[in-house]
Amino acid sequence: MPAPTTPNATSRTRDTPGGTGRAIDSQALVALFAGADDPQQLLSAFADGVAGLHDELGSLGGYLQSARRSEDWPAYGRAMRQLIDKYIRTVELDAPPPTDAQALRLRDLLRHAVGSALAGLLRSEPALADEAIALAADLRGWTPGQDLDALSRRITDLCHRVGVHGQDAEEHVSLLLGLFDLLLENIGELLDEKSWLHGQIGQIRSLLSGPLSRSAIEGARTELRQMLYRQTLLKTGIDESRTAMRAMMGTFVESLDGMAAQTGEYQDRLTGHAVRIREARSIGELNGLLDTVLEDTGHIQARAVRARDDLVAARRELEESERRLAQMEQKLSDAAGLAREDELTGCLNRRGFDEAFAHETARAREDRPLCMALVDLDDFRRLNAVHGHLGGDAALRHFVDIARLTLRDHDVIGRFGGEEFVILMPAMTLPHALAAMAGLRTVLSRRPLVQENARIPVTFSAGIALRRPSESFESLLKRADQAMYQAKRAGKDRSVAASG
Structure with missing residues (x-):
């Protein structure tokens, strides 16, 4: 065909x-x-x-x-x-470009952002949190090609409501801070002008007047705890002095009561002596009565002298108590401004660490290496949430105790607020400093914190920097801080050496 x-x-x-x-x-x-x-x-x-x-x-x-x-x-x-x-x-x-796949991926990312992250941040506002979760559920059912107008309106509305909620939250925080500042101001007005508490209150108000951050709040909390501790010391001293003064005044009053009773008895005896003198018939009888009167008068005089001595002693004790209280207040005032140690952990505070750094850098001019480690306890906020502030404070003390046992005697440990510590390691190279931090981490893992029958693991992330010639404290700390955040991003519970 x-x-x-x-x-x-x-x-x-x-x-x-x-x-x-x-x-x-x-x-x-x-x-x-x-x-x-x-x-x-x-x-x-x-x-x-x-x-x-x-x-x-x-x-x-x-x-x-x-x-x-x-x-x-x-x-x-x-x-x-x-x-x-x-x-x-x-x-x-030759399928079309993966626009649909990208759209689906963007949908899933948006769904997670709205349903998980945003809803988690809105726990204090159940209505907004429920709306975020419902919107995430509807986003899950959307596919490319479907109408987005309804979802777009809901997302826009939710963003607006969240923005309003954020503004309200900022206003609430501002009002609370203002109320707290007013309370501190009123407390300051009630204090004596020379009171050491003025310095503490001023420091707290200064902390709260700056940008509100977690470190600022932790710093204010630490200052308040220190102020409470010092107030406790002062109150204890005042109570002891008041107790001693009450005992002395009680003794003196008893002495006065005895003297008054004896004086009344003496008055009765004098009345009797006067009657017998009028009825006396001879000089000899009068001489006997005179001896008796002189003897009774001597007893009264001796009792008055003892009462006077007791009064003088009580006055001296009172003056001594006042002097001791004045000395205690002066010491507390000096401690508030010049303290070198962190009262919670016993390691150096920022002032003390600055002095130690100046001393070590002066020695390091002799070509000795000097390493600094910035340490941040891992997941400390969660530890506080689970075990309370007492558990958090115990973890801070536990870390310092283990660090002192593990590191060398001349290594310097300082606390810079919150859960951040700085460790100065003189005459130590960078590899040896990394090994020292690894040893500290090992000991901490073997000796967890025991708090209320619970074993609490304490881990840390550290950035370690070797001081360059003539490098300032701020520069060295900044490099250690950057390395520490690299350790955090790498998964925590590790140390990272700073570059350079």
């Missing part, structure tokens, strides 16, 4: 750029199939059309044309199956 002819479409074909066959446009395809009204013509037109495509599809079209010309329909069928496989694979490989 002669091969059926198809309409001439060569005028509508074009060369395939870089391909093996010809490319054919849509108008030529329409012309190809326009005159095909039986199966063989359709198969012939289809083979010619595929042959006009590019690359491997054009080659398959050539196989179809060859099979059609030889009327080898099984071969035509095999070529068709290859074409179908090739077409499906081409559709998969």
Whole structure:
């Protein structure tokens, strides 16, 4: 059977750029199939059309044309199956850019941000938290191509409400801080002008007047605890002095009561002596009565002298108590301004550490290395939340105790507020400092904190920097701080050496 002819479409074909066959446009395809009204013509037109495509599809079209010309329909069928496989694979490989996949990924990220992160931040506002969770659930069901207007309006509304809530929260914090500052101001007005508490209150008010951060709040809490501790010491001294003074005054009053009773008795005796003197009949009898009167008068005089001595002693004791209290207040005042030790942990505070650093840098000029480690206890906020502030304070003391046992005697430990510590290691190279921190971490892991029958692991992240020649404290601390945050980002419970 002669091969059926198809309409001439060569005028509508074009060369395939870089391909093996010809490319054919849509108008030529329409012309190809326009005159095909039986199966063989359709198969012939289809083979010619595929042959006009590019690359491997054009080659398959050539196989179809060859099979059609030889009327080898099984071969035509095999070529068709290859074409179908090739077409499906081409559709998969030449799929549109992954905009839908990116949209779905963005949807999931937005869903997690709204349903987890935002809802977690809105726990204090149940209505907003519930709306965030519901919005996340609806986002989960969205697919590319669906209308976004409703979701967009809900997201915009939620963002607005969250913004209003954030402003309200900031106003509440500001009002609470203002109330606390007013309370501190009123306490200051009630104090004596020379009271050591003025310095402490001033420090706390200064901390709270700056940018509100976790470290500032921790610093204010530490200052308040120190102020409470000093007040306790002062109150104890006042109570002891008051007790001693009460005992002395009680003794003196008893002495006065005794003297008054004896004076009343003496008055009665004098009255009796006066009667007997009037009734006396001889000089000898009068002499005897006079001796008795003189003896009674001597007793009264001795009792008065003892009472006077007791009064003088009580006055001296009172003056001594006042002097001791004044000395105690002066010591507390000096301690408030010049304390070198952290009262909670017993290690150096910032003032004491600055002095130690100045001393060690002076010695380090003799070409001795000097390393500084900035240590931050891991997950300290969660530890406080689970075990309370008493547990947190115990963890801070536990770390310092273990560090003192593990490090060298001349290594310097200072607390810079909250859960941050700085360790100065004179005459130690960077590798040895890293090894020292690793040893401290090992001992801490073997000796967890025991608090209320609970074993609490205490871990830390540390950044260690070797001091450069003539490097300032601030520069050295900054490099150690950057290394410490690298340790945090790397997974915590590790030490990282600062560059340079």
